[in-house]
């Protein structure tokens with residue numbers, strides 16, 4: 323039985339990836355940080371097959387111990403401070419976890435290593451935020467980086483150190499440059515889930531307004547359930563490499579808001595939405611659109627859920643959740 327260790331097991335991607343690996347017959351281990359991690363009970367109930375291992379991306383010796391204990395075939399590094407807005411407020415923490423955390427995990431892998439015939443394979447969750455103020459469109463694996471936030475800067479370090487350890491020490495290390503990917507499990511702090519949750523609550527009469535920041539930025543939004551398949555495929559190849567994972571389609575925040583309101587029949591939605599400077603960022607990423615041709619050709623990967631389906635899936639899920647909480651029927 324193959325064994326996989328996932329950092330960031332309590333996040334959106336960690337949970338989809340755990341389900342995928344479990345369905346492929348893996349033994350799945352999840353790295354859990356902190357004392358009384360508030361999400362552990364929820365994740366254990368949702369994914370009873372996952373075995374938790376206590377360790378922290380800020381603590382090298384805990385990572386070495388985790389690898390020695392689990393003896394994984396594959397390590398997926400999805401753990402990070404992942405919210406761009408928070409990274410501006412806690413830049414040093416972001417650099418430490420999202421950036422240096424990658425270095426610590428790579429060092430731990432070098433120390434523990436796996437066997438000569440079966441070295442540990444490593445996946446790094448890189449991000450389209452590394453492209454930031456984009457130098458070309460669409461963005462591909464060779465597009466130069468120009469990060470626009472402490473999060474983006476930390477991800478550039480994580481990406482570069484992954485490539486460097488592959489080049490320097492021959493590690494089987496891959497970096498997946500994933501564009502924004504969403505789902506009903508997306509955290510409420512991200513704009514997509516914030517919007518679908520608010521739209522559901524407005525439709526149910528539980529909320530009156532949705533307060534947003536800049537609605538002009540454009541993102542290449544895909545479905546997280548599709549994207550974790552690309553992560554796994556990267557680690558099944560003969561040679562490690564880096565891949566862009568994206569849909570190739572870009573929409574503005576306003577497009578997303580429009581699609582979500584229209585899905586519940588509130589086509590005339592402008593009156594429900596206001597803007598507040600507190601949700602604007604010190605520096606913005608205006609446009610992201612990826613070209614995943616390499617992933618299509620080498621991994622045989624392509625997205626299955628399109629933009630409209632993604633919005634519908636998220637709104638429907640939030641309608642169910644919010645109606646159940648309020649003891650209402652979904653209209």
Ligand code: GDP
Pocket residue numbers: 406407451502511512513514516533534535536537539540541575601602603606607
């Ligand atoms: P990001 O692409 O990783 O930063 O993902 P987010 O979902 O946090 O943000 C996507 C875009 O939505 C960014 O350009 C934000 O500036 C924009 N945005 C506009 N209003 C909001 C808001 O209220 N919350 C969030 N999270 N983003 C917003």
